[in-house]
Amino acid sequence: MQIDIITIFPEYFESPLKVGLLGKALQKGLLEINLVNLRDFCQDKHRVVDDEPFGGGEGMVLKPEPLYRAITFLKQKSESPWVVYLSPQGEVLNQKIAEELSQKQHLILICGRYEGIDERIKETLVNQEVSIGDYVVFGGEVASLVLIECIARLIPGVVGKKDSVEKESFSSGLLKYPCYTRPRDFMGLKVPEVLLSGNHMAIEVYRRQKSLELTLKKRPHLLRQTQLSQEDLKFLANLLKKQRVYLFLLHYPVYNKRKEVITSAIANIDLHDLGRLGRTYGLKGIYIVQPLEDQRELAQELLDFWLKGGGAKYNPLRKEALKLVKIFPTFEEALDAVHRQEGEKPLLIGTDASPKKPPIPIETLQKFLWETPIVIVLGTAWGLTEEFLAKCDYFLEPIWGRLDPYNHLSVRSAASIIIDRLLGLYSFYKKSYKRKD
Amino acid sequence: MQIDIITIFPEYFESPLKVGLLGKALQKGLLEINLVNLRDFCQDKHRVVDDEPFGGGEGMVLKPEPLYRAITFLKQKSESPWVVYLSPQGEVLNQKIAEELSQKQHLILICGRYEGIDERIKETLVNQEVSIGDYVVFGGEVASLVLIECIARLIPGVVGKKDSVEKESFSSGLLKYPCYTRPRDFMGLKVPEVLLSGNHMAIEVYRRQKSLELTLKKRPHLLRQTQLSQEDLKFLANLLKKQRVYLFLLHYPVYNKRKEVITSAIANIDLHDLGRLGRTYGLKGIYIVQPLEDQRELAQELLDFWLKGGGAKYNPLRKEALKLVKIFPTFEEALDAVHRQEGEKPLLIGTDASPKKPPIPIETLQKFLWETPIVIVLGTAWGLTEEFLAKCDYFLEPIWGRLDPYNHLSVRSAASIIIDRLLGLYSFYKKSYKRKD
Numbered sequence: 001m002q003i004d005i006i007t008i009f010p011e012y013f014e015s016p017l018k019v020g021l022l023g024k025a026l027q028k029g030l031l032e033i034n035l036v037n038l039r040d041f042c043q044d045k046h047r048v049v050d051d052e053p054f055g056g057g058e059g060m061v062l063k064p065e066p067l068y069r070a071i072t073f074l075k076q077k078s079e080s081p082w083v084v085y086l087s088p089q090g091e092v093l094n095q096k097i098a099e100e101l102s103q104k105q106h107l108i109l110i111c112g113r114y115e116g117i118d119e120r121i122k123e124t125l126v127n128q129e130v131s132i133g134d135y136v137v138f139g140g141e142v143a144s145l146v147l148i149e150c151i152a153r154l155i156p157g158v159v160g161k162k163d164s165v166e167k168e169s170f171s172s173g174l175l176k177y178p179c180y181t182r183p184r185d186f187m188g189l190k191v192p193e194v195l196l197s198g199n200h201m202a203i204e205v206y207r208r209q210k211s212l213e214l215t216l217k218k219r220p221h222l223l224r225q226t227q228l229s230q231e232d233l234k235f236l237a238n239l240l241k242k243q244r245v246y247l248f249l250l251h252y253p254v255y256n257k258r259k260e261v262i263t264s265a266i267a268n269i270d271l272h273d274l275g276r277l278g279r280t281y282g283l284k285g286i287y288i289v290q291p292l293e294d295q296r297e298l299a300q301e302l303l304d305f306w307l308k309g310g311g312a313k314y315n316p317l318r319k320e321a322l323k324l325v326k327i328f329p330t331f332e333e334a335l336d337a338v339h340r341q342e343g344e345k346p347l348l349i350g351t352d353a354s355p356k357k358p359p360i361p362i363e364t365l366q367k368f369l370w371e372t373p374i375v376i377v378l379g380t381a382w383g384l385t386e387e388f389l390a391k392c393d394y395f396l397e398p399i400w401g402r403l404d405p406y407n408h409l410s411v412r413s414a415a416s417i418i419i420d421r422l423l424g425l426y427s428f429y430k431k432s433y434k435r436k437d
Numbered sequence: 438m439q440i441d442i443i444t445i446f447p448e449y450f451e452s453p454l455k456v457g458l459l460g461k462a463l464q465k466g467l468l469e470i471n472l473v474n475l476r477d478f479c480q481d482k483h484r485v486v487d488d489e490p491f492g493g494g495e496g497m498v499l500k501p502e503p504l505y506r507a508i509t510f511l512k513q514k515s516e517s518p519w520v521v522y523l524s525p526q527g528e529v530l531n532q533k534i535a536e537e538l539s540q541k542q543h544l545i546l547i548c549g550r551y552e553g554i555d556e557r558i559k560e561t562l563v564n565q566e567v568s569i570g571d572y573v574v575f576g577g578e579v580a581s582l583v584l585i586e587c588i589a590r591l592i593p594g595v596v597g598k599k600d601s602v603e604k605e606s607f608s609s610g611l612l613k614y615p616c617y618t619r620p621r622d623f624m625g626l627k628v629p630e631v632l633l634s635g636n637h638m639a640i641e642v643y644r645r646q647k648s649l650e651l652t653l654k655k656r657p658h659l660l661r662q663t664q665l666s667q668e669d670l671k672f673l674a675n676l677l678k679k680q681r682v683y684l685f686l687l688h689y690p691v692y693n694k695r696k697e698v699i700t701s702a703i704a705n706i707d708l709h710d711l712g713r714l715g716r717t718y719g720l721k722g723i724y725i726v727q728p729l730e731d732q733r734e735l736a737q738e739l740l741d742f743w744l745k746g747g748g749a750k751y752n753p754l755r756k757e758a759l760k761l762v763k764i765f766p767t768f769e770e771a772l773d774a775v776h777r778q779e780g781e782k783p784l785l786i787g788t789d790a791s792p793k794k795p796p797i798p799i800e801t802l803q804k805f806l807w808e809t810p811i812v813i814v815l816g817t818a819w820g821l822t823e824e825f826l827a828k829c830d831y832f833l834e835p836i837w838g839r840l841d842p843y844n845h846l847s848v849r850s851a852a853s854i855i856i857d858r859l860l861g862l863y864s865f866y867k868k869s870y871k872r873k874d
Binding site: 013021055061063122176182203222257280282410 | 450451529534556557561570615644677851853
């Protein structure tokens with residue numbers, strides 16, 4: 001593989017390309033890197049590469065002509081050149097993109113500086129824009145270095161043993177397990193027993209599980225693209241049981257249209273929809289709060305039909321879902337039930353379509369999932385009362401309108417979206433499971 | 438600010454630290470970088486920094502003792518040292534993390550190599566683990582360079598004019614607008630007129646809009662954290678109208694429990710829930726397919742009550758939602774209506790809780806959103822028939838179970854989750870809007 005780097009700072013690369021495995025790979029000719037000084041393609045005597053932006057503003061822009069000459073010159077060197085512009089506007093680099101690029105025969109990397117390159121070069125000569133992440137650096141040089149390291153590691157022979165590439169973080173789609181070396185006891189901190197056992201199978205299992213756990217807790221999105229075995233799935237499902245989420249649906253105290261505090265009626269469909277949602281996402285309970293006794297009795301009758309009556313036989317899947325649904329006369333009793341079940345006080349999360357205070361970001365709530373039981377409270381009718389919301393530890397961000405502020409979802413839709421935003425990231429059953437029915 | 442870098446390759450940093458604005462900042466003493474050779478903290482005569490991992494496997498691990506000595510030595514240099522380990526397991530660097538780190542007085546960066554550092558150092562001496570992205574490089578050196586560049590740019594005086602930092606990609610929370618410099622006409626490609634107009638207000642608007650558009654199309658998640666004005670929101674909403682999504686709910690052809698092809702009955706609640714969902718997310722239509730005439734008439738009566746009858750006055754918000762709902766006798770007629778409305782054939786996306794073919798990733802469908810009208814088809818009862826699904830261009834990934842394969846959501850829940858996964862990323866109304874009701 002051949003990589004040309006177009007830069008106004010070729011000297012930037014001097015030392016990094018000499019060091020470690022990359023330095024060795026270059027010496028051995030496993031890949032070839034050619035530093036191209038953009039100034040060599042200027043035709044004026046001061047070799048000016050930049051000029052002021054049209055439209056004004058601070059900073060300079062890399063002129064189109066020298067870049068055009070450099071790129072077209074370099075493209076002639078091979079039959080299949082691939083021009084990459086390192087830029088914050090590019091698609092964010094990941095292991096998959098690195099793998100695709102490592103298959104190319106000839107890469108031409110353009111390092112931007114200052115305010116960037118003239119847009120017309122992007123439009124006409126650049127095949128792909130790549131960004132190394134959602135942050136700003138001084139120029140494309142460090143981004144090129146990152147890209148080159150990613151690609152070089154994947155070229156056969158660069159990293160000694162294949163094993164070492166594949167067990168790295170991301171290469172397997174997972175973060176890497178923790179490593180230990182001598183001494184066995186370092187200032188009282190001991191190496192996990194299993195690693196000293198000599199039992200290779202047990203070590204393999206320990207490491208796989210540590211990788212799975214780290215990835216689940218720190219980068220769950222990676223698991224979506226990972227091949228998971230039945231054992232992996234079982235292990236992950238077991239870890240996910242530490243996330244204890246309850247959904248409460250309150251029929252009191254809620255507002256009516258005129259902002260009067262009322263008790264609303266139970267809609268049977270809510271019990272079904274929320275039960276099915278809860279069962280699919282592994283919630284620990286769907287607790288319905290309804291102070292009116294006749295309403296509770298009616299709802300219980302419905303539940304009993306599906307749990308014990310004709311419904312249980314007709315549709316066992318529905319039975320499983322409705323097993324999660326319980327009916328309480330007051331919010332306090334429902335909360336107590338969670339407290340008793342979990343042995344600790346849960347975090348109370350309110351929902352409100354037009355909150356007065358800043359909401360808790362879903363990412364923060366996802367971190368709490370590992371620490372504490374969580375109760376998410378939804379109101380029926382025109383929503384939970386302000387007095388009730390004041391008792392909650394946090395609010396969730398409402399589900400906003402897209403084209404305008406209209407956000408009037410049904411409680412069934414809102415519950416589904418909230419639960420998916422909170423927990424959907426942790427669903428991995430897709431990979432190996434095929435439903436049999 | 439003082440940055441100590443612990444590395445086994447101090448020579449790596451030689452040239453990059455001399456170049457450009459970072460080189461100047463170091464010369465001027467705006468920040469101080471101190472390269473620390475880990476080998477200097479070895480006490481054996483061969484200065485060995487690595488050892489084999491307990492439990493076996495390829496690659497070496499950085500030993501705990503030299504790291505311990507190096508870190509504890511460096512920590513004594515200031516009152517508030519902050520130890521960062523650059524590692525793939527860390528939280529992914531973004532501009533917010535860079536800003537936080539740029540506030541520290543004294544950073545100690547640890548560059549890992551080989552298989553990483555002994556876990557016990559992480560547990561006891563590291564304050565924060567940072568990763569530069571979801572990809573693998575040779576070691577922490579290039580990651581340290583990236584982090585240093587991000588941080589250095591934020592130190593006052595390093596980048597000449599404040600303006601230039603703030604208008605960079607990400608610094609404002611948006612990607613940067615396209616830049617142009619002379620010549621006005623480059624090989625037939627012209628600079629946009631507005632940039633030559635001298636009208637500063639118009640140029641400001643053009644650039645803001647280009648930034649918004651680029652960010653919306655390439656990194657919509659950044660907009661969630663950006664302060665958006667009413668004008669911004671209006672402009673974004675207008676762009677989002679190019680995304681033309683329809684939701685179809687089919688009552689025929691669908692399976693019953695025994696996998697016989699049937700026609701199911703319309704559930705009134707579906708019309709309400711899907712209408713409200715559609716209006717909130719800016720869908721272009723909720724099309725209900727029902728071949729039975731009496732069923733269609735009943736549903737139309739219900740719609741008319743909310744659109745023209747007593748319901749329209751009682752709840753105008755519901756009227757807005759139900760305006761999207763239309764009822765068709767056949768799928769073909771519903772599809773034709775979209776075709777006529779959009780002037781082109783829409784992409785047909787099927788949904789299936791247990792698909793036989795690999796589904797289309799939601800990220801791919803998000804790219805199609807800008808190119809073509811999209812129809813997402815949901816089935817009632819036990820789902821769409823295989824024959825129907827075979828006609829679809831793609832399938833969506835099912836909403837999988839979390840702890841086990843159970844995935845039996847109501848069609849209302851499934852629709853809500855699918856639409857939110859596809860379009861929720863593009864909801865920005867939250868920032869400036871406060872509902873008045």
